[in-house]
Amino acid sequence: MLKIENLHARVEGKDILKGLTLTVNPGEVHAIMGPNGAGKSTLGNVLSGRDGYEVTAGSVTFNGIDLLALEPEERAAAGVFLAFQYPVEIPGVNNTYFLRAALNAQRKQRGEKELDSMQFLKLVREKLKIMQISDELLHRAVNEGFSGGEKKRNEIFQMAVLEPKLAILDETDSGLDIDALKQVAQGVNALRTTERGFLVITHYQRLLEYIEPDFVHVLAGGRIVESGDKTLALKLEEHGYAWVADKDPALSGASA
């Protein structure tokens, strides 16, 4: 489904990704772990099309199409969803209105019929139940005045409504206490299907106790330096990221 090959990317003139290769198939959950500055967030931003990230080499295809050639909204319509590390507050834009506009914009781009407000409300009610979220959030402006946990749950709720093919979770665990983390993980697990792929980007192993990955990759110095199953995360937790660098001294330090 997602095929990243030899991806090189630059931010503000600085090379961050330096030859990243990764394949995600439908139904798979891939965890990307790595120390600060390894390029984790850059990966999420490049995949979702944020401005300011220059791809200098390599390719990303999504179900056979060149993902990097698409505008952010086109990527969303194609089925890519990014759960933000820092969801943005948008005063004056109602959460429900925003979500319906987003869903219908995607449907329109895909040539599907837009949902009227009754159909949309029905869908939202179903998803609220799955996510165990109170509908009070819906009546507020997008993320405005939300707690850290509410913001992250709102991200997962959006994911539930938009039903992407590939979900990228960018450090969704950051800033969450254990209860909020469990709630978010529960939401994500409820959305796991045999068709949907997940890319779970995280610094800590903690999140992976609740969202069990099929594969774990260690990102360091802009490349994947180690891949394995979920036990790799435990090893990392035990030995720290220095252990990865020790295994391959050429990759320690910042130089490419």
Next chain:
Amino acid sequence: MSEAQRTPFVESLLEAAAQAQLPGSGIGWLDAARRENLDAFVAAGLPDTRVEAWKYTALRALGQRRFAPGDAQATTRAVDAAAITLPGVDGPALVFVNGVFRADLSRVDALPAGLSLQPLSQALQGDAEPLRFALSRHYREGGDAFARLNAALSGDGVVLRVAPHATVAQTVHLVFVGAAAEGDLAWHMRHIVELGEGAELSLVEHHVASGEQQHLGTQVTDIALRKGARLRWVTLQDASAGSTLVRHDSMQLDEDAQAASHVLELGGALVRHDLHATLAGDRSRLETRGVFVLNGRQHVDTQMAIRHQALGTASDSVWRGVADQRSRGVFRGAIVVAQGADGSDASLSSKNLLLSGQAEIDTKPELEIYADEVKAAHGATVGQLDERSLFYLRSRGIPLAEARAMLTAAFCRAVFASLDNDALREHLDHQLMAHLPSA
């Protein structure tokens, strides 16, 4: 007067004055006031940008234009009835087309108790003495060219009075239609509004186009609120895209009087709005809310001046501006808390959004305080749409243009939240959305 000041603009208006058969001519004091104001206008001409009040609005191009004195066919021009109705506004209505009163389009039968409403042209046919004070005004400031012109050439307008302690339940609708004519016209309207002690009124001032034209409209409005009177005043300015519209409003609030003014500026090529309010009585309060949404080469200049003159007075102003393409917005909010106006409260917020690199907005809040125990806050910003918010919306599938429209609407919309006429507020919202860069 020097010949250099006799621009085509001044020439054409002088010709208009010579030809005009203005209502009320023959009334000695009125003839004299018109003549003196005309002389003052011709002597000084239009102000240039060295005059502080016109610093950001150049009138050189206007000075080269000529305007026909009036529309002989104004009383018979067809006007779409739908264009001059507004949701939530179903009270008495006075309609003017190209500055001429249209009895056939107006609704003045069965006026509610306590409301007196008639066109100035009719009021001048009766006892003109009650109008003498207002119509004898002289405008002495260098920037008052349009007020002088208006005083010299206006023959019609609105005379509205609410009797003491009367509450007018229905919203009064004043409609000013600029209708396409054979050439460019100039029209001038003079309005006088007075709410007696404890009176209440909701008023909608509505500028609307019937066909494309490039007329010049000037308007001078005096509003007096006696002790404890309450006015809710909404202005929807949706004049023709090519037109020039100059409005000069003066408001005085006596003891315990309250006024709320909501202004939505959408139309016009060159628009100037002066809103001067004096909080003359203790505890009087003024709320102003305004939004301008500009595109093309529109130029809209709002000059608000609020003077706190009495104890415990309050003013609260929130203005938002959006400029796209090559448009230009100007906002000046000058608040003076005069000596003796102790315990007053003045706040002013002017936030503005540039949607294009070629658009420009100049905003200037000014606050002068000469009293004690005054609470005052003011702030002004000019910025662009937040990139992070834009990306967030796009990452959810909302196309760039729609995302921009959504954020821009959100920026403006809160301004009218305090408007208590739901149907009208929704209409303003809708008009606002329709003028924003489309999705």
